Amino acid sequence: GDSVTQMEGPVTLSEEAFLTINCTYTATGYPSLFWYVQYPGEGLQLLLKATKADDKGSNKGFEATYRKETTSFHLEKGSVQVSDSAVYFCALRNTGNQFYFGTGTSLTVIP
Amino acid sequence: DSGVTQTPKHLITATGQRVTLRCSPRSGDLSVYWYQQSLDQGLQFLIQYYNGEERAKGNILERFSAQQFPDLHSELNLSSLELGDSALYFCASSVEWGALSGNTIYFGEGSWLTVV
Numbered sequence: 001g002d003s004v005t006q007m008e009g010p011v012t013l014s015e016e017a018f019l020t021i022n023c024t025y026t027a028t029g030y031p032s033l034f035w036y037v038q039y040p041g042e043g044l045q046l047l048l049k050a051t052k053a054d055d056k057g058s059n060k061g062f063e064a065t066y067r068k069e070t071t072s073f074h075l076e077k078g079s080v081q082v083s084d085s086a087v088y089f090c091a092l093r094n095t096g097n098q099f100y101f102g103t104g105t106s107l108t109v110i111p
Numbered sequence: 112d113s114g115v116t117q118t119p120k121h122l123i124t125a126t127g128q129r130v131t132l133r134c135s136p137r138s139g140d141l142s143v144y145w146y147q148q149s150l151d152q153g154l155q156f157l158i159q160y161y162n163g164e165e166r167a168k169g170n171i172l173e174r175f176s177a178q179q180f181p182d183l184h185s186e187l188n189l190s191s192l193e194l195g196d197s198a199l200y201f202c203a204s205s206v207e208w209g210a211l212s213g214n215t216i217y218f219g220e221g222s223w224l225t226v227v
Contacts, residue, residue: 034215043113043201043218044154089154091216097207098167099144099216103153 006102023090136204
């Protein structure tokens, strides 16, 4: 079945460090791919998305590129801030409009 | 604000009891999803409804049930509650345009259930 695998956390970085959170997926057809962020005590919020191969989603300095050849959608940010501390979820939406989420990666950014 | 409203925000109840969680989707959204988030199991998909009909089922226990009403709001019923059912329950909604639309799912803030 369809699934999403993302790197285990927790991840701890210093402010202004480079961030990569790996995400790979398994799906038939051409899913849409998403990154969601969950801040403490809140629900999940859409961070960025990509709907077809080679699309790049970007928002708030975060980027992820839909790589069909490697079935990946890695999240990157060039310079993280303390306010980026949150849990990040990779997700896919398949052709049946079903969503599958990764287990989440906790990021803590220290000043 | 995602536009998805969940009530109650917090709920404490005893083992063996039954509770109902309510969700109002975003205006215009026809699909409603329920997820359970616990510390040890991450985000687990429970069930999805589309325009009043069950569309997909995930890891939902037989003690749990859900429905979507004609006005599109949804309720998740949890019965014979156990300590292990303590978790954050999310509702989410989306508009189903079609397979290639890149449709987004929007989450409510969740209902915290504590079973004591």
